[in-house]
Amino acid sequence: MSAGTEAGALLRAEIAEQPEVWRAVMRDQRATLEAAAGAIRAAHPELLVLIARGTSDHAAMFAQYYAQVRLGIPAMLATPSAVTAYDAAVTYPRSVAIAISQSGASPDLLATVASVKADGVPVIAVTNTLDSPLASAGDLLVPLHAGPELSVAATKTYTATLLTLLVMIGLAAGDSWEDWEARVAELADQAQDLLAPETLPAGLVDAFVETSHVMVVGRGYSMASAREGALKLTETNSVPASGWSSADATHGPLGQVRPGALVFVLTAGEVTRPAVETFAAAAAGLGGTIVAVGRAVEGAAFTIPLPERADAELPLLEAIPFQLLALVGALRRGVDPDRPAGLAKVTRTS
Numbered sequence: 502m503s504a505g506t507e508a509g510a511l512l513r514a515e516i517a518e519q520p521e522v523w524r525a526v527m528r529d530q531r532a533t534l535e536a537a538a539g540a541i542r543a544a545h546p547e548l549l550v551l552i553a554r555g556t557s558d559h560a561a562m563f564a565q566y567y568a569q570v571r572l573g574i575p576a577m578l579a580t581p582s583a584v585t586a587y588d589a590a591v592t593y594p595r596s597v598a599i600a601i602s603q604s605g606a607s608p609d610l611l612a613t614v615a616s617v618k619a620d621g622v623p624v625i626a627v628t629n630t631l632d633s634p635l636a637s638a639g640d641l642l643v644p645l646h647a648g649p650e651l652s653v654a655a656t657k658t659y660t661a662t663l664l665t666l667l668v669m670i671g672l673a674a675g676d677s678w679e680d681w682e683a684r685v686a687e688l689a690d691q692a693q694d695l696l697a698p699e700t701l702p703a704g705l706v707d708a709f710v711e712t713s714h715v716m717v718v719g720r721g722y723s724m725a726s727a728r729e730g731a732l733k734l735t736e737t738n739s740v741p742a743s744g745w746s747s748a749d750a751t752h753g754p755l756g757q758v759r760p761g762a763l764v765f766v767l768t769a770g771e772v773t774r775p776a777v778e779t780f781a782a783a784a785a786g787l788g789g790t791i792v793a794v795g796r797a798v799e800g801a802a803f804t805i806p807l808p809e810r811a812d813a814e815l816p817l818l819e820a821i822p823f824q825l826l827a828l829v830g831a832l833r834r835g836v837d838p839d840r841p842a843g844l845a846k847v848t849r850t851s
Contacts, residue, residue, distance in 0.1 A: 523664050523688065540641055552579040591617075603662070626641070629650065696825070713741070716789075726815075769815045781798050
């Protein structure tokens with residue numbers, strides 16, 4: 502059986518490529534990332550508009566937090582349905598838009614880009630598909646250069662997008678390229694150590710396969726990881742999973758925790774850890790099986806340790822355990838995570 506037809510072969514290979522993809526971004530993309538950062542600075546924006554769908558929307562959510570912290574300006578997630586369903590003509594203050602799409606082909610994203618440009622807002626296009634409509638529509642193109650991604654579940658394009666946004670915004674805030682080169686080189690080495698499925702704790706895959714419900718809870722920069730981690734588990738394993746901020750999860754979603762529910766808590770971030778630990782204690786009290794991703798917490802049944810990093814860099818590493826669990830869990834269930842039932846690689850929402 503060829504590597505292309507073996508169940509999970511595509512997903513396994515694309516997960517493994519991520520450290521080299523990150524190194525390639527830093528090796529090949531200096532000119533485009535510095536140009537994008539310069540465009541943001543030159544515009545002196547009062548607002549950053551982030552246009553994305555699906556997995557790319559989770560990367561945009563991270564950028565929303567990071568841009569507000571580093572650039573000190575508001576950042577918003579665009580609402581494509583306002584354009585495509587309600588035909589809204591939005592007037593923006595002095596802004597820069599970043600449109601993010603692995604395929605660059607989603608009709609409602611492209612319609613939103615056209616609407617933003619019609620109001621005179623410059624658009625930075627971030628895509629892995631250089632001949633896509635989005636690549637042509639942007640005023641400035643930042644390619645991901647992640648290589649072909651054939652498994653339905655996005656892995657290397659997601660983390661390549663996170664890295665691209667992290668470095669772009671960091672440079673716009675005044676960081677040096679040389680500093681980011683060193684930081685990403687270390688991140689890639691640490692990611693390499695996380696890639697083996699054996700890094701998942703003994704018994705976790707069994708608990709995942711046996712559970713009827715999964716929650717993933719983070720806060721701040723890790724909110725994107727909570728949403729993306731839940732999506733990876735849902736789309737590959739057909740298990741109900743939801744991603745939450747610990748603040749929001751305490752106001753309602755905590756009530757769905759029952760004995761046997763698997764609750765992942767993202768505890769690597771120094772600033773947000775206390776709030777997540779408080780939620781973990783409450784969920785454990787309701788009988789949830791707690792999985793700490795980052796630092797160990799009291800009462801956790803499993804811990805997936807992560808290297809210590811600056812909080813904003815952690816989402817790159819937080820994604821990997823969920824990708825691995827999605828792969829191994831699906832194979833344990835007897836399903837092919839490369840070809841989830843009812844899903845396609847490119848979703849053309851309108």
